[in-house]
Amino acid sequence: MAATYRRVALIGLGLIASSMAHALRWKGLAGEIVGTARSAETRAVAAELGFCDRICETAAEAVQGADLVVLCVPVGAMATIAAEIAPHLAPGATLTDVGSVKQAVIEAVAPHVPEGVHFIPGHPLAGTEHSGPRSGFATLFVNRWWLLTPMPGADAAATARLRGLLEGIGAHVDEMEPGHHDLVLAVTSHTPHLIAYTMVGVADHLRRVTKSEIIKYSAAGFRDFTRIAASDPTMWRDVFLTNREATLDILGRFTEELFVLQRAIRMGDGPQLFEYFTRTRAIRRGIIEAGQDTAAPDFGRGAPAAEAGE
């Protein structure tokens, strides 16, 4: 495949940026990959791993001459970075980001974007509980969604070109309105993460049940929560601070619903519990049919030997 962009600048070199670099190189989609990170240690690791062609000390330097700039920093750092790079962006360049929240990123970045630069906000629905430049791998985006939330009046050719790059590294691309994105993600990602963090926190507090026992016997449900709750703290702090309204809305609904089930348990209402659990089971079938997970019976819970071979 021919390079889609002459020079791609990755700002921030964590899980997403390093995976993008690996993927772009794997598919030969970028003429040159330039990377930068605020931390000298991160830059040194990236240089050692060599997934970028060139590492710059500053974001201002990294974006020079780039026809694609990707902001891969926590949502809370977007405004500062946007202000820093704005005077150095090449005319006609495309600027995108990978933040998990879109309205707040647009508010933070859009005011800084110079005339003639195409700002196309984005969000890959891909990740692991690991972070940092060593955690990236080339297939992270394969068969995963990458949502774009173009601004009104966005340049269609620039959007199509970015879309081509993302599809080139294996992603399925969809476009939606930023506010709608933030609500959908509050349901599918932000609130589930907060709940998982909370449950793991509760387990940590319990002194009657020692921590070692909880860890030892974690396979029965709790284990999945700890994986979710092991994600990058900075990223998630920023997600909740910047998608506050939608998260609080969904959390309110969640608490209401939890109280209904809690009451059913207290009152011994078996039929209500059974009806509820039967309904949620059907939703799972929808996800498997939509190809977003596998129905393999021992998926994720097989023998360690099998897991090691994944």
Next chain:
Amino acid sequence: MAATYRRVALIGLGLIASSMAHALRWKGLAGEIVGTARSAETRAVAAELGFCDRICETAAEAVQGADLVVLCVPVGAMATIAAEIAPHLAPGATLTDVGSVKQAVIEAVAPHVPEGVHFIPGHPLAGTEHSGPRSGFATLFVNRWWLLTPMPGADAAATARLRGLLEGIGAHVDEMEPGHHDLVLAVTSHTPHLIAYTMVGVADHLRRVTKSEIIKYSAAGFRDFTRIAASDPTMWRDVFLTNREATLDILGRFTEELFVLQRAIRMGDGPQLFEYFTRTRAIRRGIIEAGQDTAAPDFGRGAPAAEAGE
């Protein structure tokens, strides 16, 4: 390996019983495997799949001459089954169960157990979101915990013999007091399941966000919840009804904790969120070090091609 029991009777032929049958046959640990289930359809499927040597129409018939009887029915059905089989249990036989709650099972079963029969309650911490006789597989218990909660004065030789069988099919066996078991499981399994059911229910109710979008973009956290929330409704109804006190206790702690985080979001308290998320991340590391999960960076989230090969 030589057969540990001459005849093993499996009462109920769902995921756990069918997996036990496959595993016992794989390891040659049972002279004869006899199975029964209340539903004629389940018995027909089991007969078709052939994982038992013999299928009986009634539990009373199935336990005759068995030196090991395993109750693999939902917790709510234990008392009825125990009353039915009690007069037919062979002297010296061992009776165990696989229920997720132990105090309630002991209350339901122990009064029926005749003198000379060894009742050793048990609980394998293994399972998938699938149920029924077609969902079993021989390696389900490999490297998974199987908790035994022997009654005071239990026969040591009978317990050791059962332990040998369970270790023979790959499980790690631990013994604990039934009440402690129920509390530990309320934390590691029962409450996480209720929370997952609730979150999936919330998503289902939301009319502003269409169901298809939630399913489509489920990969970012919600997907894991739907898998947990797809488990057998009958089994889980019985778990919550019979481990009511411990579940309500942990749920109360969970709600308190959730409100603290919810307030931090509402007040924009970034440092509190960051500190919380950093602490939960450390617990995850403990689980990986304990060998209860893998740290492979794309575990469970790789390309579909890789998943299909698992």
